Amino acid sequence: MTQDELKQAVAQAAADYVAKHAPAGSIIGVGTGSTANFFIDALAALKDRIKGTVASSEATRKRLEGHGIAVFDLNDVTDMPIYVDGADEIDAGLNMIKGGGGALTREKIVAAVAGTFVCICDASKLVDTMGKFPLPVEVIPMARAQVARELAKLGGTPVLREGFVTDNGNLILDVKGLAITDPKGLEARINQITGVVTSGLFAVRPANVLLLGTSEGVRTIL
Numbered sequence: 658m659t660q661d662e663l664k665q666a667v668a669q670a671a672a673d674y675v676a677k678h679a680p681a682g683s684i685i686g687v688g689t690g691s692t693a694n695f696f697i698d699a700l701a702a703l704k705d706r707i708k709g710t711v712a713s714s715e716a717t718r719k720r721l722e723g724h725g726i727a728v729f730d731l732n733d734v735t736d737m738p739i740y741v742d743g744a745d746e747i748d749a750g751l752n753m754i755k756g757g758g759g760a761l762t763r764e765k766i767v768a769a770v771a772g773t774f775v776c777i778c779d780a781s782k783l784v785d786t787m788g789k790f791p792l793p794v795e796v797i798p799m800a801r802a803q804v805a806r807e808l809a810k811l812g813g814t815p816v817l818r819e820g821f822v823t824d825n826g827n828l829i830l831d832v833k834g835l836a837i838t839d840p841k842g843l844e845a846r847i848n849q850i851t852g853v854v855t856s857g858l859f860a861v862r863p864a865n866v867l868l869l870g871t872s873e874g875v876r877t878i879l
Contacts, residue, residue: 658870660779663871663872664777667695667779667870668698670777671741675707678738678773684736685710685737686713686737686768687717688743688764689714689742692777697720698724701726704725704727709728711731711737711767713742714764717760736772739772740768742775742776742777743778744778746789748783750840750860750863751863751867752787752841753864754837754858756792756857761795761829761855761857763824765855774866775864775865775866779869780871786837788813788834788836791831791833792856793818793856794857795825795829796830797828801828803851804853805817814833814834815830816831818831840860844860867879
C-alpha cells in the first residue's frame with residue numbers, strides 16, 4: 658500500500674470509530690494535516706449524524722465547510738467526546754510530536770477539551786524515541802531569539818521556520834537533534850520558557866487511541 662492508501666485506511670477507521678463511539682448529535686474535534694484531510698473526507702458521510710465539528714486550523718475549517726459540515730467556535734462547545742488528528746511522530750506511550758503543519762497550539766487546545774484523543778497515522782510515524790522529526794515550538798515574535806537561546810540549552814538546534822506565520826500570528830522554531838526520553842518533563846520545561854506559546858510535544862495530554870495504518874491493515878493500540 659502507498660502512504661496515501663495507508664492514510665485513507667486509518668481515516669476511514671477513525672470515521673468508523675466516531676460512528677461507533679460518539680453519541681448522535683455530538684460535536685467532533687478535527688485536526689490538521691494530510692491524514693486529517695482524509696478523515697474529513699470520510700467524516701462527510703456522517704455529517705447528518707453529528708451536530709458538527711471544531712476545527713484546529715483555518716485550513717481544516719475550510720475543508721470541513723466545503724463538505725457542508727458545520728464548524729463551531731470552541732468557546733461555544735462544552736462537550737466533545739472525540740478529537741481525531743494525525744502525528745508527526747508517536748511512541749509506545751502514545752506521546753506525540755505534532756505541529757509539522759504549524760497548527761500545534763490550536764490542536765493542543767482542542768485536544769484538551771476532548772474526552773478521547775484518537776491519533777491516526779501510518780506505521781512510519783511510530784518510533785522508539787521521538788526527536789528525529791524536528792520539534793515545533795510556537796513563539797511570540799519578539800521572543801524568538803531569546804527562546805532560541807533557551808531551547809539550545811536543552812540540547813537541540815532551533816531553526817526558524819522561514820516564511821511561515823501561524824493562524825495565531827506567531828512564529829515557529831523547529832528544534833532539531835533531540836532524543837526525547839522524557840516527553841512529559843521536556844514538554845513542561847519548554848512551556849515554562851517565557852515567550853513560548855506551546856510546544857509540539859503532546860505528552861501531558863497524549864493520545865488515548867492510536868489507529869495505525871500498516872501493510873497488514875489498521876491496528877488499534879490503546
